Amino acid sequence: MTERQDVLLTFHRDPVPVLDLVHAVLHAVPATAGPLEPLGHGLTDGVPQPGAGETMERWEVLATLGAHDLQVARAAEPHLDALAILDEAGRSDLTGPELRWGVFAAEGPGLRLTAEQHDDDTWTLSGTKPWCSLGSQLERALVTAWVDEERRGMFAVDLTDPRVTPAGTGQSWAPSGLRDIPSGSLAFDAVDARPVGDPGWYLRRDGFGWGGIGVAAVWYGGAVAVHRRMLRQAGGRALDQVGLAHLGAADACLHGARAVLAESAAAVDAGLVTGPAGRVAALRVRQVVADAVEAVLLHAAHALGPAPLVEAEHARRVADLQLYVRQHHAERDAAALGRALTEPTEATR
Incomplete structure (x- = not known):
């Protein structure tokens, strides 16, 4: 840098x-x-x-x-x-100053991690958890596990415990983006765990939506860097009308995403983004930012052509951003927003 x-x-x-x-x-x-x-x-x-x-x-x-x-x-x-x-x-x-944490809350078909409470009020986790990004390199993680057939709890676990091992689930990780962020499965064999909140708290808490917006802020930053590459091209040569149109359209997309992120940050601090309203706000912000990111990637591809895609930094950023933004589930998350708007909350209008 x-x-x-x-x-x-x-x-x-x-x-x-x-x-x-x-x-x-x-x-x-x-x-x-x-x-x-x-x-x-x-x-x-x-x-x-x-x-x-x-x-x-x-x-x-x-x-x-x-x-x-x-x-x-x-x-x-x-x-x-x-x-x-x-x-x-x-x-x-x-927490501790030397500990690096992950959050593993994804589920996968055919894989299940269960939590068992023992007589002495201790808990252990057994089973397999998919999509554990950097799981073999972190010291600690917050992991969701099933406490019964319908509810999941969140637990803090020590990933250096020898009873936590890579799981051979057949899931391969060969990405073109985020190449240094492996995201395989982990197997837990009666691993000691500490509950964090009661069952279901992880999804009910106000901070669930706030964390989702934080991810969107990362996507936004990645798209800003792509737009900066477009600006460098504009500084190096005179753009034709098409190049100027792509540059301006990408800027407008980013301006909208930035404004939504800034507004939501102020709303969070004002106590307006809690409960069901927080879930709706997170879905809205992530939709706006994800749409902006995908539009910027398209405008950059059309404006810059193939040459920057052989530049190591730009090519890596594009590949990383394309994979990262897929944490937004596209039309499925749009449908989730629509569904939330049909529920009677103060967030609907």
Whole structure:
């Protein structure tokens, strides 16, 4: 990284102090280091928790990381989310300065992780959990597991426990994007676990929607970096009418996404994005940002042509962003938003 480029969500404002630390760490860690390396240098120290008055600053950190390197952002975002979940649950006692966290909440066909409570009020996890990003490289994780046939709980687990092993489920990981973020399955063999909240709390809590918007902030930052590549082309040669149209259209898309992120950050801190309203807000923001990201990728492809796709940095960013934004489930998430709007809440209009 040769220059500092913040991604701010509001105009005419100086960068927040936490971004000073972010850039200091990014400059100190070699570009060849793995995506987890910056976490070991305190990359996320001082990042505000969501809903505590500085949510916009938190999302600016995530957006700035996304613009810098989506793989670093992909490692930092769940770590920050885990710390926020523990804080919301009143379990910050489980955190430690040298621990790097993940959040594993996905389900997969034919795979099941179950939680068993024992007579001494301890819990163990057994079974297989899919899509455990960086699972073999992290020290801790928050993992969802079935406590009965209908409910899941969240548990903190030590991933260095020898009873946690890679699972040979036949699931392969051979991506063109996020190549250094493997996301295989993990097998748990009666692994000690600490409950975080009661069953179902993970999905009910206000912070669930806030975390989802934080992911969208990373997508936004990645798209800003793609647009910057378009601007560099404009600075190097005179654009024709088509090139100018793509540049302007991409800028307008990003402006809309930025405004929605800034508005939602203010709403979170004002206590307006809680309960069912928070779920609707998260679906709305993620839809707007995902649409903007996909539009920017299309405009960049049409405006820049094939040449930048053989540039290592740009080609990697495009591949990373295309995979990362698929955490938004496209029409299925749009349908989820539509379904939520049919439910009587203060979020409908």
